[in-house]
Amino acid sequence: xxxxxxxxxxxxxxxxxxxxxxxxxxxxxxQSFFWYRQDCRKEPKLLMSVYSSGNEDGRFTAQLNRASxxxxxxxxxSKLSDSATYLCAVNIIRDSSYKLIFGSGTRLLVRx
Amino acid sequence: SAVISQKPSRxxxxxxTSLTIQCQVDSQVTMxxxxxxxxxxxxxxxxxxxxxxxxxxxxxxxxxKFPISRPNxxxxxxxxxxxSPEDSSIYLCSVEGFQGQGNEQFFGPGTRLTVx
Numbered sequence: 001x002x003x004x005x006x007x008x009x010x011x012x013x014x015x016x017x018x019x020x021x022x023x024x025x026x027x028x029x030x031q032s033f034f035w036y037r038q039d040c041r042k043e044p045k046l047l048m049s050v051y052s053s054g055n056e057d058g059r060f061t062a063q064l065n066r067a068s069x070x071x072x073x074x075x076x077x078s079k080l081s082d083s084a085t086y087l088c089a090v091n092i093i094r095d096s097s098y099k100l101i102f103g104s105g106t107r108l109l110v111r112x
Numbered sequence: 113s114a115v116i117s118q119k120p121s122r123x124x125x126x127x128x129t130s131l132t133i134q135c136q137v138d139s140q141v142t143m144x145x146x147x148x149x150x151x152x153x154x155x156x157x158x159x160x161x162x163x164x165x166x167x168x169x170x171x172x173x174x175x176x177k178f179p180i181s182r183p184n185x186x187x188x189x190x191x192x193x194x195x196s197p198e199d200s201s202i203y204l205c206s207v208e209g210f211q212g213q214g215n216e217q218f219f220g221p222g223t224r225l226t227v228x
């Protein structure tokens with residue numbers, strides 16, 4: 001089983017739609033969780049950290065469910081510019097140091 | 113967040129040669145990391161580069177193939193040695209930030225390597 005798993009998509013949604021992605025992780029000791037956005041041929045950019053209580057930033061809401069070991073990202077009122085690959089990342093302790101493990105990414109296409 | 117630059121941004125190399133990729137940060141950072149992203153894949157951690165000590169390599173990556181230097185707190189290099197077409201990939205460095213509740217990483221723009 002992969003340490004971090006995501007549905008690769010693509011999710012093809014119209015402008016204005018609400019879309020949600022999930023990401024599951026296998027290590028119950030994971031401490032920190034993040035969503036990154038990666039545009040084609042660009043580096044990943046941090047979108048949001050995911051806090052235990054959940055957090056919201058404009059149209060984006062991130063949630064953590066420790067019992068079921070998944071994080072989610074909700075995008076409301078989708079824009080064309082939201083089209084990208086969304087990577088979840090989980091911080092785990094391995095060999096006495098923190099390591100960030102990435103999922104394979106979920107591709108989002110927002111159509112006019 | 114820190115400003116991170118990488119050189120070269122892209123290169124096309126012949127098999128059997130080596131390429132050294134540079135990563136420069138505009139502020140001092142303790143932890144620097146090197147990742148590989150193969151076409152259509154996610155990021156795979158190659159190694160963690162700490163100043164003043166040997167790099168720590170992940171399973172499947174060895175120092176002879178990917179030697180790393182970390183001479184100070186703002187700079188690191190990754191060398192891809194004795195390249196083969198399978199090494200064609202994007203190589204990214206990242207640094208650990210200290211925002212939020214812990215251990216976010218911020219990435220350089222990447223080096224796109226093609227091995228013929």
